[in-house]
Amino acid sequence: MTTTATTIGQVDWEARRGKQESMLAMTWRRFRRHKPAMMGLGIISIIILGCVFAPLILGFDQYNLPLAVRRQPPSLEHPFGTDELGRDLLMRIWVGGRVSLSIGVSAMLVSILIGTIVGSTAGFYGGWTDNILMRFSDFLLSIPHLFALLLAAQIVRTMNIPELSGGPLPIIIIIGILSWMGASRMVRGQFLALKVKEFIDAARVSGARNSRIMFRHILPNAVSPIIVSATLHIGNAIITESTLSFLGFGVQPPMPSWGNMLKTAQSQMTYAPWVAIFPGLMILLTVISINYIGDGLRDALDPRHVG
Amino acid sequence: MSRYILRRLLQAIPLLLLISIAVFALMQFIPGGPLAVYSDNPDVSAEDLERLQEELGLNVPKYQQYLNWLAAVLRGDWGLSLVSRRPALTEITERLPNTLYLSLTAFFIALCISIPIGIISAVKQYSWFDHLMTTIAFLGHSVPVFWFGLILIIVFNVTIKNPFTGGPLLPGGGMYTIGEDFSIQDRLVHLIMPASVLILNRLSAQVRYTRAGMLDVLHQDYVRTARAKGLNEPSVILRHAVKNGILPLVTLIGLEIPGLFNGALLTETVFSWPGMGRLFFTSIERADYSVMMGVFMMCATLVLIFGLVTDIVYAFLDPRIRFD
Numbered sequence: 001m002t003t004t005a006t007t008i009g010q011v012d013w014e015a016r017r018g019k020q021e022s023m024l025a026m027t028w029r030r031f032r033r034h035k036p037a038m039m040g041l042g043i044i045s046i047i048i049l050g051c052v053f054a055p056l057i058l059g060f061d062q063y064n065l066p067l068a069v070r071r072q073p074p075s076l077e078h079p080f081g082t083d084e085l086g087r088d089l090l091m092r093i094w095v096g097g098r099v100s101l102s103i104g105v106s107a108m109l110v111s112i113l114i115g116t117i118v119g120s121t122a123g124f125y126g127g128w129t130d131n132i133l134m135r136f137s138d139f140l141l142s143i144p145h146l147f148a149l150l151l152a153a154q155i156v157r158t159m160n161i162p163e164l165s166g167g168p169l170p171i172i173i174i175i176g177i178l179s180w181m182g183a184s185r186m187v188r189g190q191f192l193a194l195k196v197k198e199f200i201d202a203a204r205v206s207g208a209r210n211s212r213i214m215f216r217h218i219l220p221n222a223v224s225p226i227i228v229s230a231t232l233h234i235g236n237a238i239i240t241e242s243t244l245s246f247l248g249f250g251v252q253p254p255m256p257s258w259g260n261m262l263k264t265a266q267s268q269m270t271y272a273p274w275v276a277i278f279p280g281l282m283i284l285l286t287v288i289s290i291n292y293i294g295d296g297l298r299d300a301l302d303p304r305h306v307g
Numbered sequence: 308m309s310r311y312i313l314r315r316l317l318q319a320i321p322l323l324l325l326i327s328i329a330v331f332a333l334m335q336f337i338p339g340g341p342l343a344v345y346s347d348n349p350d351v352s353a354e355d356l357e358r359l360q361e362e363l364g365l366n367v368p369k370y371q372q373y374l375n376w377l378a379a380v381l382r383g384d385w386g387l388s389l390v391s392r393r394p395a396l397t398e399i400t401e402r403l404p405n406t407l408y409l410s411l412t413a414f415f416i417a418l419c420i421s422i423p424i425g426i427i428s429a430v431k432q433y434s435w436f437d438h439l440m441t442t443i444a445f446l447g448h449s450v451p452v453f454w455f456g457l458i459l460i461i462v463f464n465v466t467i468k469n470p471f472t473g474g475p476l477l478p479g480g481g482m483y484t485i486g487e488d489f490s491i492q493d494r495l496v497h498l499i500m501p502a503s504v505l506i507l508n509r510l511s512a513q514v515r516y517t518r519a520g521m522l523d524v525l526h527q528d529y530v531r532t533a534r535a536k537g538l539n540e541p542s543v544i545l546r547h548a549v550k551n552g553i554l555p556l557v558t559l560i561g562l563e564i565p566g567l568f569n570g571a572l573l574t575e576t577v578f579s580w581p582g583m584g585r586l587f588f589t590s591i592e593r594a595d596y597s598v599m600m601g602v603f604m605m606c607a608t609l610v611l612i613f614g615l616v617t618d619i620v621y622a623f624l625d626p627r628i629r630f631d
Contacts, residue, residue, distance in 0.1 A: 139325065142610050144568035147587060147603060154591050155336045239451050243573065246453050247588065259451075266457060266577070273461045280454035288449035 030300035037296020040289035047286055051097035058091070071272040081274040084264060089275065093282055096256035100238055101286070103168050103175070103257070107237035110176025112230045115183025116219075122184070123191025124214050134188070137181040148178055149240065153249035166252030175240050183229050190222035224301035231294035235287040242283050258283050312615065319611045326607045330600060331373050337594065380604070386597030390590070395597040398586060399605055405482060406582035410571045412498065413505035421510050422553060425517025429525060429552070430544060440514060447511030452570060456504045456577035463500060480579035501578040505570050509563070516559045521552035554625055561617035568606050 021029070032038060070086040072078055080089035122133040140148075156170040164170050194200065195218060203217045238258075244250035245259025253260055258279045265276035360366045364375055379386065385396035428437040464479035478484070478497050487493060524530060525548055533543045572584030579585070583602055590598035622628045 139322070141562075142322070142565060142607070142614070143326065144565040144572075144606055144610070146569040146572050147606060150588070150591050151330070151333060151599075151603075155333060158337050158594075235449065239449075242451050243453060246451075247576065248592075262454060262457070269457065269461055270465050273465060276454075276457045276461060280451060280457065283454065284446075284450050287451075288445060291445060291449050 027297075027300045031296050034292075034296035034299055036292040037299075040292035040296070043285060043289040044293065047097060047282070047289075048101065051094050051101060054094040055091070055098075071268070071275070073272075074274055080278040081272070083261075083275050084268060084272070089261075089278055092256045092261060093258070093279060096258050096261055096279065097282065097286075099168055099251055099255060099257040100241055100259065100283070103172055103241045103251075104234045104238035106168075106172045107175035107179070107241070108230055108233040110172060111180040111233055111237070112183055112226065113180075114177065115180035115229075116187050116226065118180065119184035119187025119189075120191050120214055120219060123188035124195060124210070124218070126192075130188070133184070137184055140178065141181050145178065146243070149174060149244060150247065150249055152178065153244055157249065166255070168251055168255075168257075171241055171244060171250050175237050175244075179233070179236065179240070183226070183233065186225055186229055187222060190225060191218055194218045194221055228294055228298045228301065231290060231297055235290040235294070238283060238287055238290075312619070315615050315618070319608075319615075322611065323604065323607060327377070327600075327604055328373065330603050331376065334596060334600070335369060376600070385601045388590075388598045389595045390593050390598075395601040398598055399583060399601050402581060402583045402586045403605065405580065406568075406571050406575070406584060409498065409501055409574070409580060409582060410505065410567050413502040413570075414509060414567065416502065417506045417509035417513060420506070421513035422517055422556070424510075425514045425556075426521055426544065426549060426552070428514065428518045429521030432522065437518075441518075444511040444514045447507045450507070452504060452508050452573045453577050455507060456500070456574060459500045459503060460577075480577075482581055501574040501580055504574050504577075508570050512559060512563065513556060516555045517553055520555035521548060523555075524548045524552040550624070554621070557617060557621045557624060561614055561621070564613045564617070565606075565610050567613075568610070 070082060070084055072082040072086075074081040078088050078090065080093065083089055083092065118133050118137070122130040152174045153170070156174065157165060159165070191214075200213060200217060203213050208217070241250055241257065242259030242262070245257050246262045248260075248263060251257040251260050261279040262276060265272075265279070269276055357366075364372060367375070376386070383396065385394060385399070387393065388395050388398050391398065424440050428440045431437055460479050463477040464475045467476045468474065469476050477500055479500075482497050483489070483493050484497075530543060530548050533547045534540075538547075568584060571582055572588060574580060575582040575585040576588055583605065586598065587602040587606075589595070590602065
């Protein structure tokens with residue numbers, strides 16, 4: 001042992017200052033210890049890579065998949081079998097994954113954006129603003145979600161706008177504007193807790209406007225729970241999309257999504273069960289991975305955890 | 308107490324009015340209205356359409372239509388189903404018991420399973436049992452309800468056969484075997500799969516809430532006191548901790564009531580169960596407006612009533628809450 005070594009219990013500030021961890025590095029270090037979350041991250045990476053690159057490498061266009069014998073059970077040539085039109089199910093899953101995953105992420109962005117705006121306004125201003133916004137969110141929460149989704153989807157569907165109907169955009173908007181309530185309550189809670197802190201008084205005294213206090217001072221402190229909630233929103237949005245598409249109110253064929261691939265599956269379950277099994281398995285695998293990532297992020301971002 | 312219930316019921320009235328206005332307004336966005344199905348039909352002339360419009364009261368301004376609808380509903384006339392030509396209220400009240408029978412059975416079984424699981428998971432935190440149950444809860448939370456139903460049908464209806472009759476082990480849908488006399492066994496056999504789907508769907512959140520609530524309570528001083536005065540472990544858990552530990556679960560139940568109808572819609576559609584959820588689904592597919600509106604209002608009313616019941620139960624369990 002050298003003479004420059006610090007005694008036990010004394011912090012070596014010189015050494016620490018040199019390698020101070022960034023927020024990102026610290027989160028990553030904590031996240032890595034969460035085994036299921038790491039596994040989820042691995043699985044989701046494989047799924048995303050597959051969805052992005054498999055169709056590119058194998059080079060086919062989205063709507064004209066090469067046709068083979070109809071309803072072939074899984075084989076070496078078609079690992080997931082073929083569907084009622086003789087399309088390779090694995091290929092359809094990769095292409096459909098692009099649609100389902102992008103709807104999941106986009107719907108999450110819409111709902112988190114609305115939820116953050118509503119929640120921060122309600123929490124920051126309080127009073128009657130808060131009352132109206134929160135009563136409105138209670139009102140939406142008291143309506144069965146799926147009933148409202150179907151009604152909204154039916155309205156969009158019958159409007160028959162050629163550029164939009166059957167595509168992902170209406171679904172993204174519908175899911176987004178009907179699932180921001182949880183996020184808004186969470187953001188509101190953060191704002192209520194943070195707006196009474198001293199650093200907000202300091203900002204106000206130094207002349208900051210309300211909007212600056214809201215978005216430059218409070219919001220960055222509330223970003224951790226928002227990230228966690230955003231992650232979980234992706235999984236929920238993917239399930240919602242698949243449900244709507246399964247019921248025939250979502251993405252319309254020939255564009256595949258994991259949900260609408262299951263729409264025709266029920267009628268052929270007795271002789272081609274693989275058509276029902278694999279797309280659903282992909283949804284399950286994706287959503288469970290995302291939820292575990294959310295769990296891992298919660299542990300990694302929670303300031304109460306030390307280490 | 309009765310004054311509180313009365314006040315809550317009175318508060319529900321404006322909320323129901325608001326919901327009905329919102330749904331009515333949304334339905335106006337559907338192009339063509341209820342008669343859109345006829346507009347492409349060459350057998351229906353312009354005069355017929357006009358006559359139908361007058362008959363259905365569609366020739367008056369929108370707000371007047373809403374007021375007419377409201378007045379009729381209050382008199383018990385929920386309009387005619389455009390598909391079956393029967394009163395919408397009859398259609399709904401015929402289906403409602405079937406939905407309640409399925410959802411409430413699943414709901415109570417789920418509670419009976421999830422409370423003990425949640426308690427054991429919390430008491431034996433990080434044991435293999437706890438890990439297994441939290442994993443199952445995670446799975447249940449991540450699986451699409453309708454797909455789980457399809458998988459159950461593939462396994463128990465298509466693949467596994469009844470060793471005695473050679474037929475499918477469980478029926479793939481419906482509420483009873485059509486053409487057979489009523490028998491409890493037949494009803495139960497039809498109930499197993501749809502109820503299991505709903506149970507798994509409820510279970511995951513309920514287990515997590517019970518577990519979290521119990522973990523919270525188990526570290527509190529009064530539990531330590533109970534242990535310190537020499538009580539045996541079962542009575543510490545069951546008589547002291549559980550009472551407070553399951554309070555979050557009651558809150559969750561209140562929050563999940565609207566979700567009950569979502570689950571019902573999906574299971575009823577997958578298992579062709581003759582319930583209200585499936586009725587709503589077909590009414591929206593066929594633009595059957597009076598039924599659609601009726602089911603929506605029925606669901607909203609039930610959500611409010613069940614919500615009130617949950618709040619009353621909560622107040623009984625938590626004496627800190629006072630009504631006034």
